[in-house]
Amino acid sequence: MSSQTVSRRVLLRFGALAGAASLAPSLGGCVTDDLGTGAALPEKQSALDVMPVLLVATTRKPVGNPPKPPYFNSERGRGLSFAEVRLSPPDRSLLGQVSSVITGDWTIGAVPKTETGPGAAQAFAQAALGRDVLIYVHGYRESFESAAVSAARLSDGIRFRGVSGLFTWPSAAATLDYNYDRESALWSRDAFEDLLKALAASPSGGRINIVAHSMGTLLTLETLRMLRAEAGEAAMGRIGAVVLAAPDIDFDLFSNGVARLGPDVSKITVISATNDRALELSAALAGGVRAGAVDRSKLEALGVRVADASDYAGGLINHDLFLSNPEVQGVVKRAIARGAGV
Numbered sequence: 345m346s347s348q349t350v351s352r353r354v355l356l357r358f359g360a361l362a363g364a365a366s367l368a369p370s371l372g373g374c375v376t377d378d379l380g381t382g383a384a385l386p387e388k389q390s391a392l393d394v395m396p397v398l399l400v401a402t403t404r405k406p407v408g409n410p411p412k413p414p415y416f417n418s419e420r421g422r423g424l425s426f427a428e429v430r431l432s433p434p435d436r437s438l439l440g441q442v443s444s445v446i447t448g449d450w451t452i453g454a455v456p457k458t459e460t461g462p463g464a465a466q467a468f469a470q471a472a473l474g475r476d477v478l479i480y481v482h483g484y485r486e487s488f489e490s491a492a493v494s495a496a497r498l499s500d501g502i503r504f505r506g507v508s509g510l511f512t513w514p515s516a517a518a519t520l521d522y523n524y525d526r527e528s529a530l531w532s533r534d535a536f537e538d539l540l541k542a543l544a545a546s547p548s549g550g551r552i553n554i555v556a557h558s559m560g561t562l563l564t565l566e567t568l569r570m571l572r573a574e575a576g577e578a579a580m581g582r583i584g585a586v587v588l589a590a591p592d593i594d595f596d597l598f599s600n601g602v603a604r605l606g607p608d609v610s611k612i613t614v615i616s617a618t619n620d621r622a623l624e625l626s627a628a629l630a631g632g633v634r635a636g637a638v639d640r641s642k643l644e645a646l647g648v649r650v651a652d653a654s655d656y657a658g659g660l661i662n663h664d665l666f667l668s669n670p671e672v673q674g675v676v677k678r679a680i681a682r683g684a685g686v
Contacts, residue, residue, distance in 0.1 A: 390500045392508045396431040396453075398492055399477075399509045401468050401539045403532040411455045416488040418516045420528060424535040426464040428471060429510075430454040431496055450496035452489055465535075465542035468509070474548025476506030476584070476684070481536075483558025483592065484525045484626075487517040497667050498555060502677045506550070511536055513563060522629055529563040536567045537574070544571075544579040551584035553680050557664065558622070561591035561636075565601040572605060580608050584683030587676050588648075589615040589666045592623060594632035595642070602646045613649040613679040615666055616640060651675040 392398070402425050404416035411427070434449035459467050480495035491512045499508035513532040515525045543552050556564035564586070572580050591598060591614060602609050616636050623634040635643070640652040653665055653672055665672040 469542040481556035481560035585679040590636040598635035
């Protein structure tokens with residue numbers, strides 16, 4: 345049997361599991377990062393719920409001028425683009441909560457304007473107005489719309505009080521395009537570094553927090569290596585928390601990348617699960633053990649903080665618990681609080 349046939353079957357199996365993931369029941373339990381959970385952070389309204397605007401930096405190709413749905417597609421654009429995305433929040437009523445099971449929650453309302461080219465990174469930094477920023481970096485098989493919705497769910501779920509941001513790269517949003525997605529993520533490193541440099545250089549301050557998921561963790565780790573090498577400790581000093589959720593990275597590659605960060609490795613929290621089915625399939629396709637599925641002791645030996653969700657996870661895939669489970673979201677909240685010195 346050819347490797348191409350095996351890869352196709354692996355990806356088709358992944359598609360079937362992904363389609364069934366929404367049927368998986370939620371479980372009770374506790375996820376701990378073994379760092380002491382401390383007192384629960386107060387449950388306040390998120391800043392995004394008050395003003396539902398998502399700042400977006402993307403290497404996707406824009407659609408239309410002025411922008412029109414789907415606003416950015418799966419093709420690689422010409423440089424970085426910036427957009428302010430107006431979101432429609434979910435209905436908080438009881439009826440709305442019931443209907444959201446079928447219709448979804450956050451939605452894109454409008455993208456009134458975009459800016460593409462050398463000024464895009466600076467435009468993002470200016471829009472942030474020196475406030476703390478939470479940047480979500482999505483994983484494999486994501487459209488612009490699904491990435492924006494996930495960014496909103498994350499920020500609102502942890503009740504983030506700063507600016508909500510998204511860095512979205514040209515994923516094909518298709519099960520059989522794993523290799524295209526991986527190359528697109530790596531191709532986007534320079535643009536992501538430009539964004540982080542612009543934010544770090546902002547004289548009005550503000551801490552940069554990054555939550556990356558799955559294949560997005562590869563892009564994030566590689567970019568942080570570049571940022572530290574080229575911009576030095578001053579830029580890295582503006583980085584608060586770095587949460588790598590279910591990292592879809594070969595463990596040896598992950599180890600090398602973390603080693604290059606030196607003392608900044610203390611900023612990293614890894615959310616892992618040895619029973620993450622998506623990472624099992626990724627390993628079968630790409631080869632090598634994925635960092636998000638190894639035993640926590642191997643990760644802790646690298647100096648990163650680890651939240652092992654293996655005992656908590658009980659769904660079919662166990663790959664994106666940080667978007668929906670309060671216990672896992674608590675790991676993200678604590679990481680950001682530590683980064684801010686709270």
